[in-house]
Amino acid sequence: MPNNIVFNPVAEQLKTLIHGMKGTTATPFLLDSTTGKLLSTVDGSVTVAGTVTAQGTVTVTASALDVRPLSGSTDSIIVSSGSVTVAGTVTAQGTVTVTASALDIRPLSGSTDSFTLGSRIFVEDSTSIANVTGTGVVLTENTGNKSMYSYYITNTGTNTVTVKLQISPTTTATYFVDDGASYAIAGGAITVIATTKFMQYTRLYYDTGATAVTAQLYYNAQV
Known part of the structure; x- marks a missing residue:
């Protein structure tokens, strides 16, 4: 039998074609025409350490x-942009900046607008005189912003005291x-x-005359 050369002795010309079995049919492996990488389809799960670059469509199912x-x-x-619509109550944390636009600023009208006054502010002051003789003034008050105010005098002594109110544009x-008018308040009267x-x-002016007077004096007002 002649001695024929079975293998090609030139190394750079050595080539091989790798096949895989598709059923009972030998099928060659296919490489990507651009990158030369092996193309394959895997049924099941694959664990990869590192970065995977996907080509084509990849479907990921999370559980x-x-x-x-x-x-x-x-x-x-x-x-970052657009608008958010929230149904319900929003609790803000940190700093919230609200910018308003297209405000309906107009004069108020009695036919269309109204407000409810929940309460008024009450202001009070008081002082007293004890065994005082002669004239004097007490409880000088700024009444320019008060809607209603009055002075209450109770003569706690026995001698009569005469009182009256005085007004001024300055102090x-x-x-x-x-x-x-002036009011004469007998001992024990209010x-x-x-x-x-x-x-x-x-302010409240008083005149006790020549006798000593003891009295309590009050100022009440509401805004």
């Missing part, structure tokens, strides 16, 4: 997701003038008096 309520202490969301003593004219400042 055992950690679905839980979001928390302001651990989660956050950033809306300068020489600008005060009498408002209305009187409430109010101004008849409007000025910014009001």
Whole structure:
């Protein structure tokens, strides 16, 4: 039998074609025409250490997701553009900037607008005189922003005291003038008096005459 050369002795010309069995048919492996990488399809699961570059369509199915309520202490969301509509109550954490546009600013009208006054502010002041003889003024008050005010005098002594209200546009003593009549309050009696004219400042004037008087004096007002 002649001695024929079975293998090609030139190394650079050595080539081989690798096949795989498709059923009972030998089928050659296919390489990517651009990258030269082996093309393959895997049924089942593949574990890869490193980075995988997918070519074509990849379908990923997730299971055992950690679905839980979001928390302001651990989660956050950033809306870079567009608008968000929230149904319900929003609790803001941190700094919230609100910009308003197209405001309906118009004069109020009694036929279409109304408001409810829930309460008024009450203001009070008081002082006393004890065994005082002669004249004097007490409880000088700024009544310019008060809607209603009055003075309450109770004579706790036995001698009569005469009182009246004085009004002024300033706190300068020489600008005060009498408002209305004087009231003589006997020992043990009580009187409430109010101004008849409007000025910014009001005070209570008293005159005990030549006898000593003891009295409690009160100022009440509401805004």
